[in-house]
Amino acid sequence: MLNISIVTYQNNYDIIKNNINSFIKSSLIKKLFIIDNSPKDYLKKIKNVSAKIDYIFNPSNPGYGASHNIAIRQSVINPIKYHLVLNPDIYFFKEGVLEELYDFMERNQDAGLVMPQVLYPNGSIQHLCKLLPSPLDLFGRRFLNFAPFKKWTEKRKKIYELRFVRYDKIMEPPYLSGCFMFLRIAALKKVGIFDERFFMYLEDTDLSRRIHKEYKTFFYPEVAICHDYFKGSYKDFKLLKYHLQSVIKYFNKWGWFFDEERKKMNAEFMQKFGNA
Numbered sequence: 001m002l003n004i005s006i007v008t009y010q011n012n013y014d015i016i017k018n019n020i021n022s023f024i025k026s027s028l029i030k031k032l033f034i035i036d037n038s039p040k041d042y043l044k045k046i047k048n049v050s051a052k053i054d055y056i057f058n059p060s061n062p063g064y065g066a067s068h069n070i071a072i073r074q075s076v077i078n079p080i081k082y083h084l085v086l087n088p089d090i091y092f093f094k095e096g097v098l099e100e101l102y103d104f105m106e107r108n109q110d111a112g113l114v115m116p117q118v119l120y121p122n123g124s125i126q127h128l129c130k131l132l133p134s135p136l137d138l139f140g141r142r143f144l145n146f147a148p149f150k151k152w153t154e155k156r157k158k159i160y161e162l163r164f165v166r167y168d169k170i171m172e173p174p175y176l177s178g179c180f181m182f183l184r185i186a187a188l189k190k191v192g193i194f195d196e197r198f199f200m201y202l203e204d205t206d207l208s209r210r211i212h213k214e215y216k217t218f219f220y221p222e223v224a225i226c227h228d229y230f231k232g233s234y235k236d237f238k239l240l241k242y243h244l245q246s247v248i249k250y251f252n253k254w255g256w257f258f259d260e261e262r263k264k265m266n267a268e269f270m271q272k273f274g275n276a
Contacts, residue, residue: 001028001029001030001080001081001082002026002028002029002030002080002081002082002083002084002098002102003029003030003031003032003033003071003074003075003078003080003082003083003084004029004031004032004033004083004084004086005032005033005034005035005067005068005070005071005072005083005084005085005086006020006032006033006034006035006086006087006088007035007037007064007067007068007088008034008035008036008037008038008043008088009036009037009038009061010038010039011038011043011088013042013043013045013046015088015089016034016043016046016088017046017049018091019088019089019090019091020032020046020049020050020053021049022091022092022093023092023095023097023098024049024050024052024053025095026095026098026099028098028099028102029052029098030052030078030080031052031053031054031071031074032050032052032053032054033053033054033056033070033071033074034046034053034054034055034056035056035058035067035068035070035071036055036056036057036058037058037059037060037061037062037067038059039059040059041057041059043055044057056070056071058070062196062199063196063198063199063200063203064178064194064198064199064200064201064203065193065194065195065196065198065203065207066194066196066199068085068193068194069193069194069196071083072085072183072188072193072194073193075185076185076188076189076193079185080185081184081185081186082102082105082182082183082184082185083183083185083188084098084180084181084182084183085178085180085181085183086179086180087178087179087180087227089179089227089228090179090180090225090226090227091225091226091227091228092225092226093224093225093226096223097116097223097224097225100222100223101114101116101182101220101223104218104220105182105184108216108218110215110216111184111215111216111217111218112183112184112186112187112191112211112212112214112215112216112217113176113181113182113183113184113187113208113211113212113215113217113218114182114217114218114219114220115128115129115176115177115180115181115182115218115219115220116180116220116221116222116223116224116225117167117219117220117221117222117223117224117225118177118179118180118224118225118226118227119224119225119226119227120226120227120228121226121228125167126177126227127161127162127163127167128161128176128177128179128227129161129162129165129167129171129173129175129176129177129219130160130161130162130173130174130175130176130177130205131159131160131162131173131174131175131265131266131269131270132174132175132205132209132259132262132265132266133160133175133205133250134257134259134262135247135251135256135257136156137156137157137160138247162273164274165273167219167221168221169221170218170219170220170221170222171218171219171269171272171273172212172216172217172218172219172269172272172273173217173219173269174208174209174212174217174265174266174269175204175205175208175209175212175217176204176208176217176219177204178203178204178207178208179227180225180227181204181207181208183211184215187211187214187215188211190214191207191210191211191213191214192210193207194206194207195207195253197249197253198246198249198250199242199245199246200239200242200243200246201242201243201246201247202243202246202247202249202250203246205250206250206253206254209254209265212265213261213265
């Protein structure tokens, strides 16, 4: 069985409803937790979509990872074998995605995390498999994306986002996006859940890294989902502030320029998949 959690904040009800309807009929799902961090509980009627939905009004808004942890702890206690962390802007193109990912995890008991192919609404690939970031990767792509640095940042971006890989084969990146994290509960019991010091951003980097250290973290392109993605921190100063705070917390935790584990994990991936 599988539990799913979605964290919302003033999201459009109709969009959330349509997205949920694209997967809620799966027989694998035991509970879908909607953790609503909005100031008002106008989304509570989402409970009417399915008896599987557990709506949790959470106006204190402790952050993205902390809110998902509310649901993940329920999966640990129950217990549930797998937990899916899902963004509210994820849409399933067809039935069977969850079933195929479930079967993949069952066949690969050393897998702690799997993510499918993620596409934009126009069908183009989102490059959400990454190496573990260096400070230059994160600060450079945000603040140096202009001449005369643009050529340099684009080159680093191509490597960091593994754009040299065609995204058409199963691979094991050390960092998989938090928009869709199909997680093995046994792995979370070993490495821990989301680090709640990250209010928003980089919590997925941190968790993916910890899982990758003890288990395999897989990209599985045999199935695909749609992610209506936009870079909020590029458009909103408040989100940019959260992003920068999380970047600082991440490198304070793992190391800025002297991070031997990062070098090792990235080198192992490049050695195995660098010629793809």
